[in-house]
Amino acid sequence: MFSLENCYQNFLDSNPYPRELTSYDIAHKGLHMHLMHQDKLLINFCSNDYLGLAKHPLLISRSQEYAEKFGVGAASSRLVCGNFSIYEQLENQLAKALNKPAALILGTGYQANISVLEALLDSKVLGQKPLVFCDKLCHASMLTSIYSKAHVLRFKHNDLNHLETLLNKYSEVNQPKFILAESVYSMEGDSANLPGLIELAKRYHTFLYIDDAHAVGVCGKKGWGVAPEFAEEIDIIMGTFSKGLGSFGAYIGCSVTLRNYLVNKCKGLIYSTGLSPAILGAISAAIEILPQLENERQKLIMNANKIRHFFQQNAINYGNSNTHILPWIIGDAKDTLRVSQKLTEMGVLGTTIRPPSVPTGLCRIRFCLSSAHSDSDIQHFLTAIQKVCSSRKSTHSV
Template sequence: MSRQQLQWMHKELESLRERQQFRSITDSEPQPDGWVIRSGQRMLNLASNQYLGMDWAWAAPGLETASAGMGAGASRLVTGNHPLCTRLEQEFARFKGTESCLLLSSGYMANIGVIPALVGRSDCIFSDRLNHASIMDGIVLSRAECRRYPHRDLDRLEAQLKKTSAGARKLIVTDSIFSMDGSIAPLRELVELKDRYGAMLMVDEAHSGGLYSEEGQGLIHSLGLTDRVEIQMGTFSKAYGAYGAYIAGDALLKEYLTNKVRSLIFTTALPPAVISAVYRSWQSVKGHHLRRAELQRKAALFRQRLQEAGFDTGESECHIVPLVLGSNEKALKVSEKLQQEGIAAVAIRPPTVPEGKARIRFSLMATHSDEDLQWAIERIIRIGREEG
């Protein structure tokens, strides 16, 4: 096979290496109690998004999700909509306190499909600068005017809203919890602003679903804002330990999105086995009050210890705790040394985070023992100081 037409890729990859932004894939095999095997080495997993450890909590022997079917065979709008999908949507909507729920393949597919369905060329989107890449990609696909406001800067957002023409549709989009910083969006204030200026509000609850409110309904629910947020997006791949995503809101919203979201219409539906796994995991998560409390307790202690040692943990307020180091080189060195010590913690570099803000992103799990976390903290502090 001729590869002449691909030679330009060498220069692109070399440029990434020179900027210390080259990435590769490493095998990872999850283990119980917050551990992982990476490249044959057993490590404490401080890089997973399965915050409640649900991949092990519900996947017990005898749970035969495969019996539901391994392939949907078609789009949901053709013959791929298994009754399990409809059941999950109906029951999850009641759980969220909304009229309806629409199941999609992933959080990324939800954001790149839903945002272009809501706004177009003559409309305007207002996006927090630290929103997830999938939100930004959805904005690009929409072709709407995008006004990015500094992180959680409500004054700047209001100034931008004031300047928008009256005829344009306005959509404010934000993460509820920002995945690389652990900071929390000012949802109450955002609701007030969107009402004042006639905008829609879309909130991505990928990193708060399963973790807040009585049964894990999410941050929006815990703040009593369910009826005031038009578009609620969330995933089943993080705290729920499974796969897939949803949009929760009014019945009118679901009917509209079913007819407009290209990433729903033109893709094969989730396998019934996956939907079955999501359902079982969700049922389990609802009762894990202790795990939710333990996660926040452990995260607060972890963050406090790093701060007391003089490290920059940014604006973290939750189970995601960044160790901001600055340069790509320093972040890579710290990550490598941590892995040598038996700690899985990945260097996060631009473009995922802003230039000069490279970091180690620590994500806590409820199943981490206090002893394991203490063991890790001692090594993180020592290595951080050695490379500081």
């Protein structure tokens, strides 16, 4: 007999890359990047907490203060009664930091990309079905809503020649056009050529949407990401509070018209409960201290360069990474899992990434660095990698 439960079980049974949830605990209060898993101490190289702000005393105390003042829940959408007056102050601060006329805070990065793009691509509003030119490696949240709204053309990752070929092909077509890209790609740790994208967007009269999620905190003037440096020429700058800014939630920087439009059209804003005031407290503190964290940013970049140098010397393929995110591209899924397990045994926790997150044959372990890693954490990491490399060289596997 037909059973839905069987359908889902069949999917699980036939999935060559099953995912599972693993539990971790924070190991010590003071040591940001140390986790416990089944009584084993692990140094965390998976975290997006690039500046260690998730445990920063000011974020914690402001979060407590706001929870006490406003409660832990917003109790409704911002369009109903969940729009605490603090939003206005935060959005003004954000707009200034992003060099944009306006800003809008949304639930999560995932929700922001899905629902902002869904609203922007509305063909009833635009008069025609739009064309979307999207980098091949854009995050899942940028892809989810666009296929039902637009004709989507994916260009090869960071390949502006390919993008230009596609733009050229459709240059006579009168449909509205959008380019979607990230400034720093989360699986590769490489960067987009923003001036090149801007030049093409201008030449082909195309709306430019940049997801700056992995650059925020780390790159750019005062840590506000790469995109604000080119703000005038980017229509929407999207960023998150959930990575380098240590807490949760997302924002966009845009024109006043776009902000007003999204308040009327963006379902993720209209039909979803506003952020918890405790989170707004953490956001407020992160906005306040971000410009002061220049030493942390420098330390992070120095450590990333040190590790890249070490990878080069050990013939480790890290692709085109030029940021604080470094993949070790191994290729085969089983081999990647073996290396990852070996590293975990040595107390180094990286993220094993397999299809569908990356194409078959490009499996990898992704290491994310944080300024909260101590010198001894980094040394431990290098020693563990060195040991794995030596044993792979002697046995051709681990």
